[in-house]
Amino acid sequence: MISHLLTPKTITQYDRNIVHLFSRFNIGPDSTQKLNEICEKDEININLLVDLINCYNDLSCLEKTKFEDYSIIDLIDYLERSHLYYLEKKIPEIEQSLLKLGLQESFSFNYIFIKFFEEYKKDIVSHFKTEDEVLFPFCKVLDRYIKFNSQEDLIYILENKETVYHLMNQHKKNNDDVDDLQKLLIKYSPKSNKLSYFEIFLNQMSLFQKDLKIHAEIEENVLMEKIYNNLKAFELKNV
Incomplete structure (x- = not known):
């Protein structure tokens, strides 16, 4: 440790x-x-x-x-930093390896990998954007309202809580798609001795999958649980 x-x-x-x-x-x-x-x-x-x-x-x-021991603000800080890292560094690095793999070794499933990852990227960018623009700001306001009882924050919560409930109920793990891509890569790996970019790509996907597993645990099973509980307390307080 x-x-x-x-x-x-x-x-x-x-x-x-x-x-x-x-x-x-x-x-x-x-x-x-x-x-x-x-x-x-x-x-x-x-x-x-x-x-x-x-x-x-x-x-x-x-x-x-016990990530539940940490404050909403500290958890969001980590999640926001991670989103930025994924979008600005991790995903571009994986894309670069995928393109190099296609140049190094031509085989029929290159196109499938590329199209799969393009769709995955589009979904995950949209997913992060919704959280960064809707969920996380709401969480911060709710946390602040619980501490300071601001009338302005109360109005914001009342106007946006149903949207946030819907978002949390529809939330899904993006690492499931990463796992699907990894299995596809292993099953249809190129038959060649030149596997350097393939190995790099596979390693990157494995690390990304681990990263997203931790991310999803904190986001879904800790942060969202805190928000559900705080919203219940908020609704009881404002009946």
Whole structure:
């Protein structure tokens, strides 16, 4: 398990796949400053960050990590940072590997992979956009209203809560589609000794699937549960 007293450099030497998590919080992966010092300076919830590191390092930690102990604001901060990372870095990297795979090795299922990923990208970008523009702002306002009872926030909640209920009820895991693509890749992998880009692509998809599993756990089973509970309390209070 990762300690608060370790440095990012030590942690990433142990597991290079943690680099992407540090980048979301603008933490240099080669920093020799202790993690607790960095988090205190940058006002990052160190307990949440360490829990995330442990989950990314070992996915089995996800079942026993109590993300419900963290505030709505801290959870949304992580989810928003992750959306930005997916859209600006992770998805473009996967697309680039897919294009290089097509150039390196021509086989009939290249076109299927490309079309599948194009559709997947369109869906996930729309999914993130809805959350960033509707769900997360609503969550922040609801959290603020519970703390400060602002009349302006009350009006916003009353005007938007049905939309948010509908959004949460329709919510689905995007990592199911990633899993489908991974299975397709393995089943119809090119018969060639030149598998470098294929292996890179497959590895990227595997890491993305793990990332989205953690993301979905926090979003669906923790954040949304908090919002449902807070909305119930809000409705009882305003009957």
